Amino acid sequence: MDTPISDFIREYAGADPVRLHMPGHKGAGDAERFDITEIPGADSLYEADGIIAQSEKNAAGLFGTAASFYSAEGASLCIRAMVYLAQLAAKRRGLPETILAGRNAHKTFVTAAGLMGTEADWLSPENGTLLSGVISPAAVEAKLKARRYAAVYITSPDYLGGMADMAGIAAVCKRYGTLLLADNAHGAYLRFLETDQHPIAAGADIVCDSAHKTLPALTGGAYLHFGAGAKDLIPEARHALALFGSTSPSYLILRSLDEVNRALATDFPQQLRQTCKTLAALKRRVAAAGFPVYGAEPMKLTVTPKAAGYTGAELAALLAKKGFICEYFDPDYAVMMPSPCNEPAVLEALAAFFEALPKKAPLKSTPPRSDLPPKAMPLRQALLSDCEKLPIRQCEGRVCAAPCVSCPPAVPPVCCGETVTAGAIEVMRYYGITHCCVVKEPDRGI
Ligand SMILES: Cc1ncc(COP(=O)(O)O)c(C=O)c1O
Structure with missing residues (x-):
């Protein structure tokens, strides 16, 4: 796998030129050496036709997409672009601009819809809480039967590791001719499992992935992917991203995404599959130790500790005392996100931690349920x-x-x-x- 962005920056930094261009640090410092701007040869993210376009093409090949575009401002930027593209597609197809969205959506979707004047019609997760639960193909179909939408917007995996039946939902969307947008911020790695579980493979039309959440990329690195069903929107992708992005995207992040391509083309998938197997065994041990595990996402360890007498916050504090820092906790859950970049011994130590933790009387409290609040204004x-x-x-x-x-x-x-x-x-x-x-x-x- 070639790494055109990384090669260009390495050669440039190695030549030790006099940098009479941005950034102001002039390359002084370990990371700063590789932080450049749109100098000749470096391409330009939102008008890419050189090394960046080449690297994005490599990513598209690896992810099996019709096209993939880089974001140096997270999946958040891609979500704004997706909402814009859905609105554009609705205009072209004469559809209403309302998006049918799973209520476990990240707040960026809400603010993006608000900024663009798009309304959201919400689908509450069944059998779930605010953060997680099932949005079924049948629930999507019931809504699509009743009226037309600009798009369906599904968050899967969600923050707790809940996963929707994306293939089922994609089949429903295809039947009704509705665009399917997926927030796959937590699932970039799903493409590289033994069986491809990425939303693009499941039939989603436009998908955002945070590379930085689960792949060895710097924070901010993300992808906007297009499936075959959204080919007509590909020419608008750079404009959609540029509408909301900085005119100074970080080359450190672009270089990192470029280098992720090499990892994905070489040993990362194998390491990932091995870590998944180890984690599956770890989850069984944690559950057997009395700490039920939530969610189907292979690389997330979400523990529901009330069954063993602890709140999520108490468990996270005990884990922190042993040096394990959780991604997230609330009264009911503690979420951990291991990756192949953790030492294998870490997972063994984690299993031992749960096996040694004394069990207490179960805590009976559950999260409050609330109906969707009524809409009062757009x-x-x-x-x-x-x-x-x-x-x-x-x-x-x-x-x-x-x-x-x-x-x-x-x-x-x-x-x-x-x-x-x-x-x-x-x-x-x-x-x-x-x-x-x-x-x-x-x-x-x-
Ligand atoms: C479900 C979900 N979508 C989108 C985002 C935004 O991703 P990013 O931080 O890459 O902008 C997050 C961030 O945590 C998230 O949890």
Whole structure:
């Protein structure tokens, strides 16, 4: 596998030129040596026709896509581009601009829809909580039968490792001629398992992957992938990304994505499959030790410790004392994201930790359930309104202006334009959300 971006930057840094161009650090420092700008030969991300285009083509080959594009600003940038492209496709096809979306969506989807004046019609995960649960092909079909949408938007895997039946949902979308967008931020690696589980292989049309979450890439590295069903939108991809991206994308991140291609073409897939096997055995040991494991995502270890008498926060604190730092925890879950880049001994030590941890009486509390809050005004109107941040106890009956939820997990209990209900306040309190941005009173109502 060639690495054109990495080669160009290495040669440039090795020649030790006088850098009379950005960035201001002039290459002083270990990482800074490889941090350049759009000098001749370095191509330009949003008008790529040189080394970047070549590297993206390598990525497309590895991921088996119709085309793949790099983002140096995470999957967040790709989500904004996907919402824009769905809206564009709706205009071209004479469809309404509303997107049918799983409610376990990352807040970037909510703000992207708001910024573009796209409405979201929500599908709540069945048998789940705010963060995770099943969105079935049947539930999608019931909605598509009733009306037309610009696109369906599914988050899979979700933050806890829940996975949707993407092939089933893709088949439904194909039957109804609806574009399927997938937030696969957590699942870039799924392509490289024994059986390809990537949403593109399942039939999704446009997919975003955070390379940095599960592949050996620098934070910020991500992909916008196109399947065969969205070929007509490929010519618009760079424009869609450039609309929301910085004009100074990081070459350190582009170089990192370029080098990931080499890893994916050589030994990473094999290491990944081995780690998956080890992790599957580890999950069995953790469950046998009395700590049930949640979710079908192979590389995520999500433990539900209440069965053994611990909250997620207590478990995460105990793990931290032993040097294991979780990706995320809340009252019910502790989420760990190992990768082939962890030492194999780490997984053995993790299994031993759970086996040695004393079991206590199970904790019976469960997360509060709340119906979807009623919509009071369009998403865009609420997001762009004059708003005030208030303690949640003062928010009942007010209209939510912005998703007041931090990252992780960044799944908002109340979305822009919805009325904050007593049930939603209970959910926010449970997840430690203390304040909410609400529309200032004079702006209330449509
Ligand atoms: C489900 C989901 N989608 C999208 C994102 C955004 O990804 P990025 O951090 O690459 O912008 C995240 C980040 O945590 C996420 O969990």
